[in-house]
Amino acid sequence: MNSYDDMNSMEQDVIREVGSIGTGNAASALSGLLGTEVRMMLPTVSVLDFNDAMNAIGNPETIVAAVLVGMKGDVSGIMLFILKMDLINDILGILLGNHIEQYEQLSEMDVSALNEVGNIMISSYVNALSTLAGVDIGLSVPEIAVNMLGGIMSVPMAELGYQTDKLMMIRGKFVLQGDTLDSDLLMLPDIDSLNYLMKKLVQSNG
Numbered sequence: 001m002n003s004y005d006d007m008n009s010m011e012q013d014v015i016r017e018v019g020s021i022g023t024g025n026a027a028s029a030l031s032g033l034l035g036t037e038v039r040m041m042l043p044t045v046s047v048l049d050f051n052d053a054m055n056a057i058g059n060p061e062t063i064v065a066a067v068l069v070g071m072k073g074d075v076s077g078i079m080l081f082i083l084k085m086d087l088i089n090d091i092l093g094i095l096l097g098n099h100i101e102q103y104e105q106l107s108e109m110d111v112s113a114l115n116e117v118g119n120i121m122i123s124s125y126v127n128a129l130s131t132l133a134g135v136d137i138g139l140s141v142p143e144i145a146v147n148m149l150g151g152i153m154s155v156p157m158a159e160l161g162y163q164t165d166k167l168m169m170i171r172g173k174f175v176l177q178g179d180t181l182d183s184d185l186l187m188l189p190d191i192d193s194l195n196y197l198m199k200k201l202v203q204s205n206g
Contacts, residue, residue, distance in 0.1 A: 007047060007198065014201040018132055019043045019170045022125030026183075029120045034094045036176070040183065043172035050157050053169050057082055057184050060150035063103055067118025068155060070140035071126065075197060077189035078156050079126065079139075081118040082149075087174065087181045091117055094177070103146045115144045121185060125170065133200040156188050 007015075023040045030038040054060055065083040070076075083091075085100075092098040095113050100106060106114075119142040130137050145152065156167060172183040189197060 010202060011198045012045065012047070014132070014198075015168060016043075016045045018125065018129050018201075019045045019172075021128035021132065022170070023172055025128055026121050026124035029124055030117065030174075033116065033120060034091070034176075036094060039175040041173040041175070043170045043183070046169050046171070047166055048169050049166055050153055053167055053186065054149060054153045056169065056171070057182075058084070058149055060148060060153075062149050063146065064149050064152060065103065065106075065114060065144060065146050066152045067115055067122065067142050067144050069119070069122045069142045071137050071189065071193075072140065073138040074135040075129075075137045075189050075193040077187070077193055078159055079122045079188075080152070080156060080186040081121045082152070082182075082184040082186075083114055083118065084182060086179065087176075087183075088114060090176050090179055090181065106146070111144055115142050118142055118144065121183070125185060125187070129197070133197055135197065135200055156186065159188075 020042060023043050027038050027040040048056065058064070062084075065088060067081045067083070069079045071079060085103075089099050091113060092100065092110055096109060098107075098110060100110070122142070123139065126137050126139060129135075145155075168187040170183075170185040170187060174181040174183050
């Protein structure tokens with residue numbers, strides 16, 4: 001494959017299976033962290049260009065938080081988990097009894113809690129990917145940033161835009177204390193890693 005567009009239906013089905021398993025893993029891990037039931041609806045997995053992915057998440061000028069992790073080992077690339085204000089307040093309310101109106105109000109403890117949630121989400125999907133493909137994927141220390149969505153999306157474009165203008169987007173919904181909240185995870189293996197992953201995944205699930 002020379003680009004994400006070259007993924008065939010079987011390869012996309014395998015990535016959806018990764019999304020399904022990752023969702024189950026994430027719900028269990030978050031339930032343990034938050035001490036309350038977390039349900040996650042079955043995600044949709046799409047291959048989108050950067051602009052379409054950004055528009056699906058929201059207005060480019062909307063402020064969001066995002067946790068970014070680099071992949072290394074058998075697979076190189078980026079994972080990015082987006083946190084919007086409603087999800088942030090549900091998490092902070094449960095863990096710390098906090099509520100914020102603006103991102104400037106996030107304390108160091110708030111940021112640490114959100115970073116851990118993002119790390120759990122990303123790790124859940126990467127562990128599912130590693131298990132299904134039989135590959136070793138290491139993760140960098142998670143980093144959290146607050147910026148306009150357009151600014152956040154400029155990071156993967158700067159890192160991998162020279163290889164592809166596409167990314168894989170895993171979109172789902174949390175159900176947390178009666179609230180239904182967006183779960184947006186962006187997965188961007190580089191093209192060499194994408195080819196390697198698809199070969200391993202199709203072999204493992206063929």
